[in-house]
Amino acid sequence: xxxxxxxxxxxxxxxxxxxxxxxxxxxxxxxxxxxxxxxxxxxxxxxxxxxxxxxxxxxxxxxxxxxxxxxxxxxxxxxxxxxxxxxxxxxxxxxxxxxxxxxxxxxxxxxxxx
Numbered sequence: 680x681x682x683x684x685x686x687x688x689x690x691x692x693x694x695x696x697x698x699x700x701x702x703x704x705x706x707x708x709x710x711x712x713x714x715x716x717x718x719x720x721x722x723x724x725x726x727x728x729x730x731x732x733x734x735x736x737x738x739x740x741x742x743x744x745x746x747x748x749x750x751x752x753x754x755x756x757x758x759x760x761x762x763x764x765x766x767x768x769x770x771x772x773x774x775x776x777x778x779x780x781x782x783x784x785x786x787x788x789x790x791x792x793x
Contacts, residue, residue, distance in 0.1 A: 696769065696771055722770070724772070740766065756778060760775040
């Protein structure tokens, strides 16, 4: 639950990380950014159908490939990659959602490419 009396200063770590990222990593692909009063110390960077952007950010933040968690949503159509690191005094969570093509979509793409 959110705290309506929570000061903006309680979000200092993720706001500082975001400020640093805007300066040092401005050349990287722009993620969706989330900071919440529910988890005020967490900065979440999400990527939707942009696995390359996710991997680029992981490399920039020094996240090793073996530290990335992989899963599939229960619908079987969405792949999820997650990684967490500490940066500027707080956790930074990277999350990537990509669509898993159906066998028909894979066949269709193969036919177009031949």
